[in-house]
Amino acid sequence: MASWSWxxxxxxxxxxxxxxxxxxxxxxxxxxxxxxxxxxxGQLQRCLCSQYAGERQPPPPPPPQPxxxxxxxxxxxxxxxNQTTMKHEPGSVTSAVFLVAGTTVGAGILAIPAVTQEAxxxxxxxxxxxxxxxxxxxxxxVAEVNVNTMCELGSGGVSLVSxxxxxxxxxxxxxxxxxxxxxxxxxxxxYVARSSNIITNSLGIPIWESATLxxxxxxxxxxxxxxxxxxxxxxxxxxxxLASFTSLVVVAxxxxxxxxxxxxxxxxxxxxxxIIALSFVxxxxxxxxxxxxxxxLSKVRTAxxxxxxxxxxxxxxxxxxxxxxxPDLAGSSTVSDPLELLRSSNGIVGxxxxxxxxxxxxxxxxxxxxxISDFLADLLKLPSGQNKPLPYVLTLFPPLVLSLLDPExxxxxxxxxxxxxxxxxxxxxxAAMSWSERYSDELEAPVPPIVPGGxxxxxxxxxGALLVIVPELIKDVMQLQGLH
Numbered sequence: 001m002a003s004w005s006w007x008x009x010x011x012x013x014x015x016x017x018x019x020x021x022x023x024x025x026x027x028x029x030x031x032x033x034x035x036x037x038x039x040x041x042g043q044l045q046r047c048l049c050s051q052y053a054g055e056r057q058p059p060p061p062p063p064p065q066p067x068x069x070x071x072x073x074x075x076x077x078x079x080x081x082n083q084t085t086m087k088h089e090p091g092s093v094t095s096a097v098f099l100v101a102g103t104t105v106g107a108g109i110l111a112i113p114a115v116t117q118e119a120x121x122x123x124x125x126x127x128x129x130x131x132x133x134x135x136x137x138x139x140x141x142v143a144e145v146n147v148n149t150m151c152e153l154g155s156g157g158v159s160l161v162s163x164x165x166x167x168x169x170x171x172x173x174x175x176x177x178x179x180x181x182x183x184x185x186x187x188x189x190x191y192v193a194r195s196s197n198i199i200t201n202s203l204g205i206p207i208w209e210s211a212t213l214x215x216x217x218x219x220x221x222x223x224x225x226x227x228x229x230x231x232x233x234x235x236x237x238x239x240x241x242l243a244s245f246t247s248l249v250v251v252a253x254x255x256x257x258x259x260x261x262x263x264x265x266x267x268x269x270x271x272x273x274x275i276i277a278l279s280f281v282x283x284x285x286x287x288x289x290x291x292x293x294x295x296x297l298s299k300v301r302t303a304x305x306x307x308x309x310x311x312x313x314x315x316x317x318x319x320x321x322x323x324x325x326x327p328d329l330a331g332s333s334t335v336s337d338p339l340e341l342l343r344s345s346n347g348i349v350g351x352x353x354x355x356x357x358x359x360x361x362x363x364x365x366x367x368x369x370x371x372i373s374d375f376l377a378d379l380l381k382l383p384s385g386q387n388k389p390l391p392y393v394l395t396l397f398p399p400l401v402l403s404l405l406d407p408e409x410x411x412x413x414x415x416x417x418x419x420x421x422x423x424x425x426x427x428x429x430x431a432a433m434s435w436s437e438r439y440s441d442e443l444e445a446p447v448p449p450i451v452p453g454g455x456x457x458x459x460x461x462x463x464g465a466l467l468v469i470v471p472e473l474i475k476d477v478m479q480l481q482g483l484h
Contacts (some may be wrong), residue, residue: 011166022091047085091297096289100282100307102238105314106364107191108279110357111414112315113338115272120263121323125316128276129268132312135280135428137461139304140451141430142286146438147295151446158287167433167443176425177379183281183421184372188399190366190417193409197359211403218362219396222369223389230366244356245314252342252349254301255299256324273468274419279315280308283426286369325349419472427465431458 116124142163149158149166160180164172192211199210221233286304293299322338339353369392376391403409435458437445451457 024418025211093293093302096293096299096303096309099285099289100303101310102363103282103285103367104280104308104311105241105360106279106281106367107187107194107357107361108281108340108414109311109315109318110194111275111321111359112272112279114273115415116269116319117323117338119265119269119272119334121136121261121320122264123269124272124319124323125268126266127272128312128319129428131276132308134461134464135277135282136305136308137451137457138426139283139286139308140301140432141303141458141461142149142283142288142426142436143297144445144447144450145430145433146287146290147297147300148437148445149445150290150295152444158288158290160284163287163433164429166442167436167440168429169263172429172433176429179421179425180373180375181427183417183425184368184375185399186393186417186421187414188365188368188372189402189409190414191361191368192399193406194401195358195361196403198361199356202354208404209365211400214365215396215400218365219369219392222366222373223392231372234363234366237359237366240354240359241363244352244359245318248349248352248356251352252321252325256321258324261320263322270468275414275425275474276315277468278414278417278422280311281422281426282308283430297447302449419469423465423469428462431461434458458472 068364112124112128116127120125142160145163145167146158150162152166153162160176161173164176170173192215195214196207196211199214200207203210205213210227221230282304286300289300289303293303322342326338326341339357342349342353359439373395376394377388380389380391382388406412434449434451435455437443438449438458439455453460
């Protein structure tokens, strides 16, 4: 696998806060233009190109500086150079779109019909579009802070932890780490619980055997498998997801009752927000996008909007097909699992639903196991580049035990992860980091904001998350008091 280095290529200069970045010329070859960064009066300038052909030619004059009041036009911060071929390999917007879409589509889609059945399709579609808009905004805020952090550190590959440390300090880092662990563990518990039910229904073996088999099989792929093997397994699973989803839509739409799609109970719609918001999580890959696309925020914005629009369409079709095929379910206040009802009531659709559910869970499970095991390895300060068993034991064992203690924990875990994890880490935090960056006297934001609205927008983002979190917290506390 080729290694990467980053060399600055700017369309305009801008202040670079702090002396942390050091820039050195990068000599490519005797006949290839060399890209280099130059520092002058605390600014990061457009990189200069020199042609080396026997003797060094003088560099061209620096570009004219923009007027003080003119808006800055920022393209990319650096260039991704393949050190093997020494060629510029810019990130593909198409690949970035599919990365966002693939990250967004996960097991959360399985719970959408269950939490929207009381509201009906029309009301839940409105909530789904609102949640999509909200999560697009928070993703753009993460990208904005990420690129500004790149400017300060002078390099790509900036993590969420680095962003939190720069903007919110030690408290922000600790809170983000706890939220990250909470989201991942809650979702792993949900995935093991749901997959074990599917395996038990298919093979007729006990729940504990199903849960153990699933955890060991896919956890073993993550631990023992090479990057190529893991990529191949994921590729097969994604193809299976697309095939099963297409089959489900084609088969189930024959029984679709269009009138049932017009039913709406807007009073019940807000209770579906945590899980729908959870289904739109992709912000954890935004730092990867910013690095792959060389800090070009116009490309990052395109990747985020288009990449999340694909899952939005998928979620709406999925919800419409399920609720429209079970017309007596839409608008009902009785809590049930529509997928279970569909599986038991339709001999053709049932196996397709099971296959789609299992494949969606498996793809999400692999990604989350890899993510949390790497996070724990870094937290434990284990040597990088080595697969140690301890992070994987800590990753696989707790969710397995919790799922066996409560096999019906799938929806509870998703709801808790959406309310107290996603809306904190990917709702409140992006707005708080952006607020600190834009309006703090101690920080500078070289990149113009890509989310308009100033303090009003940031307040709305934080307030929207708190409007969901606080009532859910009060309800959960009252339930706990009622148990005692």
